[in-house]
Amino acid sequence: MILALVRFLLLQALAFRGHDESRTSSNKGNFLELTSPYVQKDMCEACAKQTTKAILDDIGDKNFSILVDESRDASIKEQMALGM
Numbered sequence: 586m587i588l589a590l591v592r593f594l595l596l597q598a599l600a601f602r603g604h605d606e607s608r609t610s611s612n613k614g615n616f617l618e619l620t621s622p623y624v625q626k627d628m629c630e631a632c633a634k635q636t637t638k639a640i641l642d643d644i645g646d647k648n649f650s651i652l653v654d655e656s657r658d659a660s661i662k663e664q665m666a667l668g669m
């Protein structure tokens with residue numbers, strides 16, 4: 586169920602995060618609104634491990650570079666994007 590939700594959001598290029606994820610927000614974004622908070626951390630860790638493994642498998646022993654970009658979101662929190 587959760588995996589299907591994550592896959593759906595990715596395939597539809599929908600944002601996981603909301604503009605306001607605070608406790609009092611009436612719309613905390615797609616992921617928080619659609620999933621139980623108890624499984625979100627485990628799910629994010631599992632996705633991060635699989636993503637890291639896929640990247641490492643793809644890179645192998647080849648050289649690579651990393652591009653890092655930062656900007657502030659609406660709540661003035663720094664958001665970092667990584668690209669390879």
Ligand SMILES: *[C@@H]1O[C@H](CO)[C@@H](O)[C@H](O)[C@H]1NC(C)=O
Pocket residue numbers: 648
């Ligand atoms: C990878 O980096 C090393 C160290 O700079 C260099 O000697 C080597 O030629 C590079 N390999 C490729 C495929 O560019």
